[in-house]
Amino acid sequence: MxxxxxxxxxxxxxxxxxxxxxxxxxxxxxxxxxxxxxxxxxxxxxENKEVLVNTLFQEYVGTFMKTIEEGFPYHESIRDQFHHLFKNMILFTNQHEHALYFIRKHSAGHFLDEQSREDFTQLLELFSTFFDEGKEKNEIRNLPSKALIAILYGAFLELQNLIRAGELEPSPELSSGVEESLWDSVRRHT
Amino acid sequence: MxxxxxxxxxxxxxxxxxxxxxxxxxxxxxxxxxxxxxxxxxxxxxENKEVLVNTLFQEYVGTFMKTIEEGFPYHESIRDQFHHLFKNMILFTNQHEHALYFIRKHSAGHFLDEQSREDFTQLLELFSTFFDEGKEKNEIRNLPSKALIAILYGAFLELQNLIRAGELEPSPELSSGVEESLWDSVRRHT
DNA sequence: AAGATAGGAATGAATGTTCATTCCGCATGA
DNA sequence: TCATGCGGAATGAACATTCATTCCTATCTT
Known part of the structure; x- marks a missing residue:
């Protein structure tokens, strides 16, 4: 260290x-x-334990958002944008092993302050925007964006958790398999 | 009441x-x-707070398993089996509004006793068996069953949570849309 | 039928424990 | 020597749990 x-x-x-x-x-x-x-x-x-947890929360939500926005291919295809999203979610979890799981576990915590909640909402909106655009272009399944986020986010984090717990070995094959699976869960099938 | x-x-x-x-x-x-x-x-x-939480945990994990096993179409197609799974997951959450979310939130809790952990493992094995069979028949994606469970379970529960929080209205269309999405996430695509 | 009594069920104030937070003395370096 | 940063024992609040007491209901007794 x-x-x-x-x-x-x-x-x-x-x-x-x-x-x-x-x-x-x-x-x-x-x-x-x-x-x-x-x-x-x-x-x-x-100042106290609550300030500590809120600071952590805001720091990592912020870093996560930056990681995702960094180099986002706004003008490429929806599929490419999805790939960027997925790749950077993995990148972030590699750089901050516990952060995403911490965020999920605490994102509805009774101790979160206004700022933390706002930051989290912003994060969700980032995903929302992506899905909304994808639906307009008929490339994303016709489900509420909130539901699509839940599917992507829920599945990804549950997997992350498995890996954190050592129950699943991370590997490039696993990553690409999961990416495909999640893409199939949100894309519009013809 | x-x-x-x-x-x-x-x-x-x-x-x-x-x-x-x-x-x-x-x-x-x-x-x-x-x-x-x-x-x-x-x-x-x-006896005490820990016994209370373990009792709850075991009661609801048991009921959940029974709900899923009840009338499971072992001899029908994998797709039909998946439909049964999904339908009964929804049935269970309708009958016990908070139970699945409680189970997820506490399934790695530091206060769970041996029995509770064992029960939970059994529940996971039930899903494992289904996915293993589906992979043998080439109808399910070639990913570790643990990963497939995480995707299905993670996505479903995150959605459930959204509904519990009143952020998403439950409806037959939503259900069937989500079922399709989750089926597409685990099935093998040709 | 009315009153008496027993015993299980329920209660919530009292107890001991654990925690977040404070505070004061110590150490390090200027 | 003074100033700054630190540590960890001390403090008070909040908690889980206990237990002396009350309440309820069913069964007897007259």
């Missing part, structure tokens, strides 16, 4: 614990131990 | 609260209030 400063150590430990056990089952002393800092130190960087 | 006995009132209140907020964020007094009983009464029926 390239020596991180304390804040980043805390963030990274908290992310993993929150992803694994959830916000409510993760205690501040637990985070402190895992990050090799005193419990009090966490409060030098974050 | 056909007057329930106290145990059932407690079970039903706990189910809803656990599904909504999760085990760790749900307090026993909360359950008591929602069930209109004294906090102590809960302990007349369940």
């Amino acid at each position: 390239t020596t991180l400063n304390k804040r980043d150590t805390i963030v990274s430990s908290a992310l993993e614990l929150f992803a694994e056990r959830g916000f409510d089952a993760t205690t501040v002393p637990m985070i402190a131990t895992s990050a090799n800092v005193g419990a009090g130190t966490i409060y030098r960087y974050f | 056909t007057t329930l006995n106290k145990r059932d009132t407690i079970v039903s209140s706990a189910l809803e609260l656990f599904a909504e907020r999760g085990f760790d964020a749900t307090t026993v007094p909360m359950i008591a209030t929602s069930a209109n009983v004294g906090a102590g009464t809960i302990y007349r029926y369940f």
Whole structure:
């Protein structure tokens, strides 16, 4: 591990614990131990546990959105856009092993503040826009975009979870197989 | 509500609260209030909070399995078997609004006992068997069964969640559209 | 039939535990 | 020596669980 400063150590430990056990089952002393800092130190960087989880949430939702928007092929075919989406979802999970799972597990949390909820909505809208355009072009199945997002997002994250748990080995074949499967689930069949 | 006995009132209140907020964020007094009983009464029926959640978990996983196995068309086509699966997943969620979501949210919980984990594994095996047979017959996509389950289960539950949250109106068209989408995600395309 | 009594069921205030948060003394470096 | 960053014991609040007490209902007794 390239020596991180304390804040980043805390963030990274908290992310993993929150992803694994959830916000409510993760205690501040637990985070402190895992990050090799005193419990009090966490409060030098974050006002309280809720601020910590909201900061994490916003940071990672933001990074995820950037990862997806980066180089998005707006003018290519819907299929190519889908490929970009899928590829970058995988890229993001490779760079931040626990982040997507953390986001899903907490995206309806009772502790999320206004900003976090707004950020999450924006993320969903990004996908919505893609599906709406695809439906207009008759390349995407005629289902509510919310439903299409749920299918894509739900399936992808459940898979991610399996991989995180070590129950499924990641491989290029698996990736492309899953991409095909998910594309078939959202595309319009002729 | 056909007057329930106290145990059932407690079970039903706990189910809803656990599904909504999760085990760790749900307090026993909360359950008591929602069930209109004294906090102590809960302990007349369940040894403690963990026993309560494990009882719930096993009860609903068992009912879910029965719902799926009931009248399963072992000798019909894979497509018909899939239809049965899907139809009964919907049936189950209609009969037990919060149950599937509760199961998903808690299926990796740190408080689950051996029995609960075993029951859940059995449930997954039921789906596994179906997919394995379908692959043998070349009707199901060549992906690990675990992955196919994740896709089906993840997508279905994310949708269910949307409906529970009132963000999507259930309707026969939606159901059949989703069934088609999910079938396309797991079937082998020629 | 009315009153008395027993015993199981239910209650919620009291208890001990666990947690988030604070606070004060220590260490490091300028 | 002073200032800054840290640690972890101390604190108070919230929680799960217990238990002394009350309530209810069914069965007796007269």
